[in-house]
Amino acid sequence: MSENGSSVHRVVIIGSGPAGWTAAIYASRAELDPVCVIGVPRQDPSPVLPGGQLMLTTDVENYPGFPEGVSGPEMMDMFQKQAERFGTKVVNEDVQSCDFSSRPFKLKLGSGEEMLAHSVIIATGATANWLGLENELRLATGGGGVSACAVCDGALPIFRDQHLAVVGGGDSAMEEATFLTKFASRVSVIHRRDSLRASKIMQERYLSQPNAEVVWNKTVVDVLGDERITGVVLEDTVTGERSEMEVAGLFIAIGHTPATKFIEDAGIELEDTGYIKLGGHSSATNIDGVFAAGDVADSEYRQAITAAGMGCMAALDAERWLGAKGL
Ligand code: NAP
Numbered sequence: 519m520s521e522n523g524s525s526v527h528r529v530v531i532i533g534s535g536p537a538g539w540t541a542a543i544y545a546s547r548a549e550l551d552p553v554c555v556i557g558v559p560r561q562d563p564s565p566v567l568p569g570g571q572l573m574l575t576t577d578v579e580n581y582p583g584f585p586e587g588v589s590g591p592e593m594m595d596m597f598q599k600q601a602e603r604f605g606t607k608v609v610n611e612d613v614q615s616c617d618f619s620s621r622p623f624k625l626k627l628g629s630g631e632e633m634l635a636h637s638v639i640i641a642t643g644a645t646a647n648w649l650g651l652e653n654e655l656r657l658a659t660g661g662g663g664v665s666a667c668a669v670c671d672g673a674l675p676i677f678r679d680q681h682l683a684v685v686g687g688g689d690s691a692m693e694e695a696t697f698l699t700k701f702a703s704r705v706s707v708i709h710r711r712d713s714l715r716a717s718k719i720m721q722e723r724y725l726s727q728p729n730a731e732v733v734w735n736k737t738v739v740d741v742l743g744d745e746r747i748t749g750v751v752l753e754d755t756v757t758g759e760r761s762e763m764e765v766a767g768l769f770i771a772i773g774h775t776p777a778t779k780f781i782e783d784a785g786i787e788l789e790d791t792g793y794i795k796l797g798g799h800s801s802a803t804n805i806d807g808v809f810a811a812g813d814v815a816d817s818e819y820r821q822a823i824t825a826a827g828m829g830c831m832a833a834l835d836a837e838r839w840l841g842a843k844g845l
Pocket of ligand 1: 690
């Protein structure tokens with residue numbers, strides 16, 4: 519099929535985490551000749567990689583089928599190989615913007631090239647949140663010792679045998695903090711409440727380490743240090759009292775924001791939380807022929823396995839939609 523000489527893809531998948539690759543596996547097995555636009559690596563200020571958040575994860579122990587666990591990057595590599603085995607075409611670019619106002623849909627790539635598609639599956643996931651403090655962001659680049667990814671940066675020599683802090687109280691904070699206990703002399707999880715949000719097993723794994731502690735009811739209100747972090751200023755969320763804590767590294771693990779910037783003018787309806795709004799038990803968005811899957815459309819579960827399940831749903835929905843349109 520072609521329009522003005524350019525071929526129109528039946529389905530373009532944007533994103534390459536568990537949702538994107540699963541959509542690609544299903545769409546390619548359905549002989550829809552899918553194209554998967556996987557994104558390019560960037561610093562934001564921590565790494566954002568094709569393959570998504572699992573590229574920054576150590577062991578995945580809760581994905582069925584891997585009784586011994588599997589590393590996140592290894593798992594994404596397997597997903598990609600499985601999708602390519604059935605003919606998925608991989609494009610190593612970012613989608614910068616989408617025009618869903620006429621058909622076929624037009625996707626503008628980072629190279630400036632335009633890609634045409636009858637249907638689109640958005641599976642761009644989410645990226646790490648920052649506290650938003652001026653000194654936090656300044657020291658998050660160029661080896662300043664502030665990071666949103668312990669798994670990427672925690673093993674660096676500057677953090678060895680040092681006192682390190684992790685902000686957050688969820689599973690990510692526990693995972694990052696547990697990882698850091700292997701290298702640090704002491705790890706302090708700084709949490710704004712008096713109980714953790716993290717699952718019991720992750721809490722226990724962290725708290726069973728001899729060099730692990732939790733600093734309760736505190737927020738980080740400033741980060742100290744010129745070239746490199748030397749400490750943080752804490753504020754007690756109950757008394758409002760301020761104090762300083764010396765640390766040689768600060769890891770932010772306070773959740774994620776869905777990656778939807780490239781569709782901000784494309785008319786896709788979002789939830790109040792910024793996640794893509796889906797129509798009931800379906801992957802359909804408000805635009806006919808545009809589907810969404812994974813963390814970009816899921817503020818609730820955000821697991822590799824749920825993202826993969828949503829990717830499957832999106833491919834099946836796209837296949838049925840294309841069939842109904844005779845495409
Ligand atoms: P999350 O569950 O949303 O937890 C975010 C944490 O950061 C919460 O404790 C929250 O505090 C705190 N927080 C948020 N904004 C803050 C701010 N501005 N200042 C200070 N603290 C702030 O996010 P997550 O830990 O990234 O986990 C996301 C999902 O991934 C979850 O479903 C989780 O189970 C899953 N996950 C699973 C694994 C695993 O099983 N291996 C690993 C990582 C993540 P409050 O508690 O006060 O809201």
